[in-house]
Amino acid sequence: MMSGTLLIAVSLFILSPLPNIIYQAMDGQDELRKADVIICLGGDPGRVIEAARLLQDGYAPTMIVTNFGPAAHRMRSQAIEWGASPDRVLVEASSRRTADHPAAVAKVGGIDIANDTCIIVTSYTHLLRARAVFEKAGYRNIIMQEPRWERQARDWNGISWRGRFLIFPKLVYEGAGWALYWVRGDV
Incomplete structure (x- = not known):
């Protein structure tokens, strides 16, 4: 009975305009300009290509x-494969979650955070939470950036019900991430 109720609630949510509203509100990208360093957060190969x-x-x-661990070194290899000069790509391999990145990259890169x-560089749905931490x-x-080709391909006039179905897990994931980070005091 409970799973049926949950299925109905999720279906109504997906068919409503609410996912479009939430998704568009997640836009935290800034205008691109020159910087001192590019920080590429793990989680998606598209981020590495963009960085x-x-x-x-x-x-x-x-x-x-x-x-974290070998994944960071694979990111470096991917960046080099996409044309980044090896001597210009630093690796930070101790971050397990978004909240770990700020302190860890500052140490590795000698960043003056002030x-x-x-x-x-991160994914669209992750822009705001990454900025917050x-x-x-x-x-x-901070200049928040998502892969440019993903942004250009997005239909800002609204997402079809199929599109809302596909972004639903991302909305749930980010919502849970915000809740957890708020409880832990990370944001």
């Missing part, structure tokens, strides 16, 4: 890939 392209396009002299400008850690000059 490598930004590095090649001259938006910053170095980039830091940040993830003064250096940082481009932080970096700001809480004291970063003052």
Whole structure:
């Protein structure tokens, strides 16, 4: 009985305009400009490709890939494969979750969090939570960026019910992430 009720509630949510409203409210991207460093958060290969392209396009002299363990080193290899110069890609391999990134990348990259400008590359639905943890850690000059080709391909006039079905897990994941980070005091 409870699973049937949950299925009906989820279906009504997906068919309503609410997912479009929530999804559009998650837009935390800033206007792209030159920075001191590019920080690429782990979690999706598209982020690494975008960070490598930004590095090649001259938006910053170095980039830091940040993830846990071997995944961080794979990110570095991917960035180099996409054209990033090996001597310009630093690795931070101790971060297990978003809240770990700010302190860890500052140590690895020698970032002056109050003064250096940082481009932080992550996924669209993760932009606002990532910004919140970096700001809480004291970063003052942040430029949030998602992969440009993903942004250009997005239909800002509304998402079909199929699209809402596909983004539903991302909305749930980010909602749970915000709740957990709020309880833990990470944001």
